[in-house]
Amino acid sequence: MPIGVQGYTLRYRIHNAAQVEDAYKKLAAMSYDGVESGLGGRVMPVADDVALLKKYGLKVADAYADVSKPDEAMKHAEAYGVKILGLHSIPDDMLNSPEGFYAYAAQLNELAKPYKGTGFQLQYHNHAQEFRNFPELNGKAGMAILIEETDPDVIVFELDTHWMAAAGCDCAQWIRKVKGRIPIVHFKDYAIDYKAEDTGMGGVYKRYAEIGQGNLNWPPIVEACVAAGVEWYIVEQDRTVLDEFECLKISIDYLGRIGVK
Amino acid sequence: MQIALAPFTLRHYLGDPVDPSYKPGIKTVLQRVKKIGYAGIELGTPPGFTHQEYKDMVDEIGLQVVSTSLRYPELAGEDFSSVIEEATILGAKNVMVPHMPNIVLGNPYELGRLITNLNRAGKALREAGLFLSYHNHAVDFAQVNGKPLFEQIVDGTDPAWVLIQPDTHWLQAGGAHVITWLKRLKGRMYIVHFKDYGIDPYSDHAFLEGTHKQFKEIGEGNLNWPGILKECKELGIPWCAVEQDEYERPVYEAIALSLKNLQKMMEVCL
Numbered sequence: 302m303p304i305g306v307q308g309y310t311l312r313y314r315i316h317n318a319a320q321v322e323d324a325y326k327k328l329a330a331m332s333y334d335g336v337e338s339g340l341g342g343r344v345m346p347v348a349d350d351v352a353l354l355k356k357y358g359l360k361v362a363d364a365y366a367d368v369s370k371p372d373e374a375m376k377h378a379e380a381y382g383v384k385i386l387g388l389h390s391i392p393d394d395m396l397n398s399p400e401g402f403y404a405y406a407a408q409l410n411e412l413a414k415p416y417k418g419t420g421f422q423l424q425y426h427n428h429a430q431e432f433r434n435f436p437e438l439n440g441k442a443g444m445a446i447l448i449e450e451t452d453p454d455v456i457v458f459e460l461d462t463h464w465m466a467a468a469g470c471d472c473a474q475w476i477r478k479v480k481g482r483i484p485i486v487h488f489k490d491y492a493i494d495y496k497a498e499d500t501g502m503g504g505v506y507k508r509y510a511e512i513g514q515g516n517l518n519w520p521p522i523v524e525a526c527v528a529a530g531v532e533w534y535i536v537e538q539d540r541t542v543l544d545e546f547e548c549l550k551i552s553i554d555y556l557g558r559i560g561v562k
Numbered sequence: 563m564q565i566a567l568a569p570f571t572l573r574h575y576l577g578d579p580v581d582p583s584y585k586p587g588i589k590t591v592l593q594r595v596k597k598i599g600y601a602g603i604e605l606g607t608p609p610g611f612t613h614q615e616y617k618d619m620v621d622e623i624g625l626q627v628v629s630t631s632l633r634y635p636e637l638a639g640e641d642f643s644s645v646i647e648e649a650t651i652l653g654a655k656n657v658m659v660p661h662m663p664n665i666v667l668g669n670p671y672e673l674g675r676l677i678t679n680l681n682r683a684g685k686a687l688r689e690a691g692l693f694l695s696y697h698n699h700a701v702d703f704a705q706v707n708g709k710p711l712f713e714q715i716v717d718g719t720d721p722a723w724v725l726i727q728p729d730t731h732w733l734q735a736g737g738a739h740v741i742t743w744l745k746r747l748k749g750r751m752y753i754v755h756f757k758d759y760g761i762d763p764y765s766d767h768a769f770l771e772g773t774h775k776q777f778k779e780i781g782e783g784n785l786n787w788p789g790i791l792k793e794c795k796e797l798g799i800p801w802c803a804v805e806q807d808e809y810e811r812p813v814y815e816a817i818a819l820s821l822k823n824l825q826k827m828m829e830v831c832l
Contacts, residue, residue: 397764429773432784434760436810439823440782442761469734469759469775469784471741491737493704496668505700507737516703516710516737 302527302562303334304553305362307487307537311545315340318349325357327546331553335360337485337535339381347380362485362533363387363459368423371415378421385457385484388412388425391447399435402443406450413455424485425451426459432468442468448479457482461537462517463489463509472517473525480529488522488552489537490515509539511548513555523561534561563794565824566602566628567595567817568755568805575813579610589619596623598818599825604658604753604803606630606648613651620652628753628801629656629695629727634663638679646690656693656752656801658727662702666711673711677718684723693752695727703736712736716747726750729805730785731757731777740785744793753801754794756824758783777807779816781823788831 306328308315315321321341328336339361341350354361363385366374374386388409395401413423431444448458458479464487465472476483492515494506513519526534534556541548556562569576572595577587588608595603603625607616620627630649636642637659649657659680666672684694696719702712716726726747732755733740744754760783762774781787794802804824809816 429761429775430765430767432761433763433765434776434778434783435763436782440758440760440778440784442784443763466734466737467773467775468761469731471739471786471789474786474789493700493710493736495704495706505735507700507735514705514708516705518739518742521739521742 302532302534303360303362304534304536304556304561305335305337305360306333306549307337307535308340310536310538310541310549311340314545316344318345321345321350322353324546325353325359328549329357329359331546331550333359333536333549333553335362335533337362337533338364338387347377351380351382362535363424368412375416375419375421384420385422385424387459388423390426390428391431391443396430396433396443399438399441399443399446402446403450406447409447409451409456413452416455417452422455422457422484424457424459426487427461428464429468432465432470444475448482453482457484459483459485459487459535461487461489462522463487463491463537466491466517467507473521476522476525476529476531483526483529483531485533485535486526486531487535487537488512488556489539490517490552492516509541511538511541511555512536512552513559514551519555519559523559563799563828564601564801565599565821566604566626566753566801566803567600568803569603569605571804571806571809571817572813576608579608584610589623592620592623592625594814595817596625598814599821600625600804600817602626602628602801602803604629604631604656606654607652613648617652627652627654628803629658630654631658631660632683634659637683638675642683642686642690646687646692649687649692650690654692656695656725656727657687659694659696661697661699662711662715667701667704668706670706673706673714674718677715680715680719680724684719684725688723693725694723695725695752697727697755698729698736699732700735702732703738710736710738712738716750721750724750725752727753727755729755729757730790731755731759731805734759734785735775741789741793744790744797748797751797751799753803754799755805756780756790756802756820757805757807758785758787758820760784777809779806779809779811779823780804780820781827782819787824787827791828791831 366377490510492510758778760778
């Protein structure tokens with residue numbers, strides 16, 4: 302299964318075409334198979350970005366475009382050779398009630414209509430915020446509403462391990478819940494700040510970590526991904542202490558050690 | 563598995579020993595806990611009571627004292643006779659080490675001392691027929707030399723002398739997989755702290771680090787309870803203790819809801 306990198310990890314390193322090429326070169330040398338969406342989208346024409354990807358033998362997992370304009374969005378995805386288009390997060394003013402989540406699910410279904418039967422899918426990416434527990438529904442999480450109420454043919458979920466853990470979820474359990482609807486998964490480790498100075502309740506900060514360097518238990522997560530039909534593993538690290546490329550190397554080396562390929 | 567209540571949940575209701583209504587007040591609180599349906603409590607002798615006086619009161623109410631706790635200076639000391647005396651009079655099987663001392667953080671020498679102290683105290687307590695259990699928080703999952711402190715404590719202490727009392731919420735908050743850790747601690751648990759972990763539905767922060775986690779009634783948050791309960795049953799852990807550090811509902815409603823959800827899930831998944 303291909304392993305890719307989410308460009309957010311490299312956001313300070315891809316300001317111009319030369320930097321994008323340098324990033325591709327480094328990722329290919331570390332034996333990453335690709336990137337989530339093209340890294341060059343903002344600094345060069347799509348055709349140039351695609352040519353660079355080809356030069357370094359890298360593939361793309363998905364693309365971002367204005368999905369309310371289906372023709373243009375599908376054309377953009379096709380240019381990168383992908384069938385999955387990323388969605389925006391649920392708007393802030395819909396987050397505080399079950400009604401908001403139901404209404405957003407309805408919006409997604411409306412948005413999905415022109416894509417139905419085309420082979421294109423729209424992908425929702427979670428953070429911790431979607432796992433709000435509503436007391437009027439016995440603690441049901443907003444995310445469960447989005448999963449249950451959206452069209453399974455078109456709306457898929459790119460679950461993120463770090464944010465599921467941060468929301469109190471058992472990552473493998475949720476990955477299995479969206480079996481067949483999770484073509485891409487985000488791998489991001491979760492660690493506790495080693496500079497923590499308070500043993501009590503507050504004052505303990507989590508941090509992002511290279512895969513295998515935090516506390517998440519990866520083998521059962523990987524097992525769940527295989528069972529759920531995941532097609533791409535995407536490594537992401539929002540903040541790093543070391544050089545970003547060094548971190549990505551640590552991550553892919555760890556995945557290799559536990560037999561992920 | 564029998565269900566107890568961790569008294570930290572009720573800390574604001576246990577009163578002030580100088581208040582003339584203090585003792586009857588504690589009795590009322592424990593009577594309510596019993597009436598809600600809890601079988602036990604992890605409360606050692608409250609200030610102002612003799613051990614026997616407190617033991618007579620909980621016997622009359624019909625609550626079992628499951629655990630007492632000890633403070634770090636006691637753990638680091640040589641003489642455990644008063645700790646043993648308290649637990650023995652109360653009929654509590656377990657003595658809990660409530661948290662890691664601050665001094666251990668970032669100090670491998672002190673981590674070594676903690677482990678030595680746990681082994682020594684654990685041996686003394688086991689010889690007196692008691693268990694000593696170490697209780698974790700999230701900070702236990704800070705890594706030193708590539709290994710979480712918690713793992714170093716678990717591996718460094720002798721399973722014959724030292725038990726572990728894991729907390730589901732704090733394992734999760736540490737990024738640890740709850741069920742994996744329960745499996746790993748097989749044979750070393752007398753009681754587990756059950757505390758749910760969820761996201762504040764009304765948080766006005768929508769993104770990334772600003773999203774607020776909450777302590778939740780059991781079953782009202784996101785922890786994988788069916789999986790956790792199955793594992794606890796398989797491992798034959800005798801007790802769990804419901805704990806909720808903060809609550810949105812009135813506290814007695816919160817602990818009643820936790821118990822109701824827990825009993826229902828035990829029926830459904832076990």
